[in-house]
Amino acid sequence: MIRREEQGPGHMASGLVADNTDTSTIEVAGQKNHQEGSNESETRKIAEDQDVEVQRTPTNSSEPVYSAFTRREKIFIAVMASLGSFFSPFTGSVYLPAINTLADHYHTSVSNINLSVTTYMILQGTAPMFTGDFGDRFGRRPAIVLCFVIYLGANIGLGVQNSYAALLAVRCLQSAGSSGTVALARGVIADVVTPAERGSYLGFTMAGVSLAPAIAPIIGGALADSLGWRSIFWFLTIFTACFLLPYICFMPETNRKIVGDGSIRPTKWYHVSLMDVLRSRQESNETAASTQNALPKSKVKWYSLGGPWRTIKLFGEFDIILISIANAFNFGALYCLLTSNPAIFGSLYGFDDFKVGLCYLPLGAGCSVAGFVNGKLLDWNWRRTAKKNNLPYDRKRAPDLRNFPVEKARLQTLFPTLAPGLLALLPYGWALQYGAPLPVPLILQFFCGYSLTSASNTTQNLTVDLFPGMAATVSANNNLSRCLFGAGCAAVIKPMLDNMGWGWCFTFITIICATQFPLMWFEIRCGPKWREERRQREERKQKDKQAKKELKK
Numbered sequence: 119m120i121r122r123e124e125q126g127p128g129h130m131a132s133g134l135v136a137d138n139t140d141t142s143t144i145e146v147a148g149q150k151n152h153q154e155g156s157n158e159s160e161t162r163k164i165a166e167d168q169d170v171e172v173q174r175t176p177t178n179s180s181e182p183v184y185s186a187f188t189r190r191e192k193i194f195i196a197v198m199a200s201l202g203s204f205f206s207p208f209t210g211s212v213y214l215p216a217i218n219t220l221a222d223h224y225h226t227s228v229s230n231i232n233l234s235v236t237t238y239m240i241l242q243g244t245a246p247m248f249t250g251d252f253g254d255r256f257g258r259r260p261a262i263v264l265c266f267v268i269y270l271g272a273n274i275g276l277g278v279q280n281s282y283a284a285l286l287a288v289r290c291l292q293s294a295g296s297s298g299t300v301a302l303a304r305g306v307i308a309d310v311v312t313p314a315e316r317g318s319y320l321g322f323t324m325a326g327v328s329l330a331p332a333i334a335p336i337i338g339g340a341l342a343d344s345l346g347w348r349s350i351f352w353f354l355t356i357f358t359a360c361f362l363l364p365y366i367c368f369m370p371e372t373n374r375k376i377v378g379d380g381s382i383r384p385t386k387w388y389h390v391s392l393m394d395v396l397r398s399r400q401e402s403n404e405t406a407a408s409t410q411n412a413l414p415k416s417k418v419k420w421y422s423l424g425g426p427w428r429t430i431k432l433f434g435e436f437d438i439i440l441i442s443i444a445n446a447f448n449f450g451a452l453y454c455l456l457t458s459n460p461a462i463f464g465s466l467y468g469f470d471d472f473k474v475g476l477c478y479l480p481l482g483a484g485c486s487v488a489g490f491v492n493g494k495l496l497d498w499n500w501r502r503t504a505k506k507n508n509l510p511y512d513r514k515r516a517p518d519l520r521n522f523p524v525e526k527a528r529l530q531t532l533f534p535t536l537a538p539g540l541l542a543l544l545p546y547g548w549a550l551q552y553g554a555p556l557p558v559p560l561i562l563q564f565f566c567g568y569s570l571t572s573a574s575n576t577t578q579n580l581t582v583d584l585f586p587g588m589a590a591t592v593s594a595n596n597n598l599s600r601c602l603f604g605a606g607c608a609a610v611i612k613p614m615l616d617n618m619g620w621g622w623c624f625t626f627i628t629i630i631c632a633t634q635f636p637l638m639w640f641e642i643r644c645g646p647k648w649r650e651e652r653r654q655r656e657e658r659k660q661k662d663k664q665a666k667k668e669l670k671k
Contacts, residue, residue, distance in 0.1 A: 332482020539569020
């Protein structure tokens, strides 16, 4: 039998190809590089006879395999990361249909209830500064479990609270618990997947983040209408418990500082899953002892102010500034579409809350499709760039990115994917202003959702590539800029619609988004120089630290 080369989540259906003439199993891809000379030639020949794709781009076979996790384990990790990151955007939107009901219940204005939405987004941007760095230093498992324990308690509190002040306070706690999972999910994917296939895995993981704001209002509206607004928070409580239990039991620790490529067994109880316990029973004492000493031990502080500072300090990097601006514009435009739907579709077409919620589906579908399609496009362009520049390409091994045009490989796909969305966003407001039939704005929303999400995923992939050792921290930095900008957009979109008109409002948003094209072109031109300067700075710092250690000795 011949196993196909390992693919991303989009190739889950690919399996084993039977060889009726030989009962032996030949690994074409995903194996360690044992075979040389004639064995390698024979393997390639047999693979070609069986119509199995073999990577012809030169690879650096001397490098160790990046991850010891199998393809199925990687897919499981990606699915769990996607589900974990689903909660934060879902919680932010599931609450929207109940705003009018909550205003009546607490005898206050809708504007006051909307403050809970604004504070949620502010915490959504700031909380990952703590959890992202915590996950980079202390481990993904304890960070994510801690986030969900806080989130679970907040949902219970929201289900039983009876005052407006408690609503605001516990809603902030709910956001603080759930929002860190998005940055941590990106860190998990960076732990187990090389840049060559990271686009597919990260796109699959972020598809849940994109889909959540579209389906959440439908579920929230149905629960609020049938069972009352408190049922929303009890639903989230049950949903969280159903996710957290299998996560604790089966999700492995992936932080490379703790488990290396995944072959090193963690020793701390909070890093160990049930699967690790079962595996440890099969290991000999000698094997267990060797894995415990495989990585250097270092003291990790539970509490440190360095995490938020490390996140904020990234804004001192020129490439991070440019990428953050572009990502903030894309997220802001997307949030303008999300938050304007109730006012526009309710007044223009006379829809109730449930029908308005259904109008989110095309936008959510576009966002979800973008996660899969753009991920494949990113991987394809990475492979094409490596081949064009005669550079090593290997899905199994981490490449040396010093001479690799990372910025070009990632951002080349941004221009053709974002342009159609802006061309759809430009007439969107005018179509509504002149009372176009319902399918017209919904179709335009689909293309807007696809393009804006694709562009956002592209820039987020690039930031992880630029800072591979601190993926969760750099994702938290990205999250900070986009959430704060999105909160501002949510606050000003209604006055803009009222004062500028629907057509000119979305024309202005389109122009703002289009300014990222020259910014990204500038990043392609100057990014490699900035990256090399950063690498040299880090090398000098490491040498200085080593020199100080030797002087102390």
